[in-house]
Amino acid sequence: MGEWNDKVKGKIKETAGVATGDRKLEAEGKADTFKGNVKGKIEDAKRAIKDAVDPDRRSDQPKP
Numbered sequence: 001m002g003e004w005n006d007k008v009k010g011k012i013k014e015t016a017g018v019a020t021g022d023r024k025l026e027a028e029g030k031a032d033t034f035k036g037n038v039k040g041k042i043e044d045a046k047r048a049i050k051d052a053v054d055p056d057r058r059s060d061q062p063k064p
Contacts, residue, residue, distance in 0.1 A: 002036075002039055003036040003037070003039035003040040003043065004036065005036070006032050006033070006035045006036030006039060007032075007033055007036035007037070007040075008036075009029075009032050009036075010028075010029045010030065010031070010032030010033030010034070010035070010036060011029065011033060012029065013025055013026070013028050013029030013032060014026050014029025014030055014033065015029070016029070017029055
């Protein structure tokens with residue numbers, strides 16, 4: 001869930017930086033967005049590994 005926070009925070013900073021001409025704020029926003037994307041990819045990889053190790057515990061199946 002932290003990836004969404006980073007992505008939203010990053011987009012807000014980036015947009016504010018562009019609107020105000022603050023290149024540092026824009027760069028911080030891009031970095032936060034990138035960090036959120038990386039966190040998301042890590043979570044996807046962890047989910048795929050868990051599914052491969054325990055096929056009965058598939059993340060796309062509803063839990064009883």
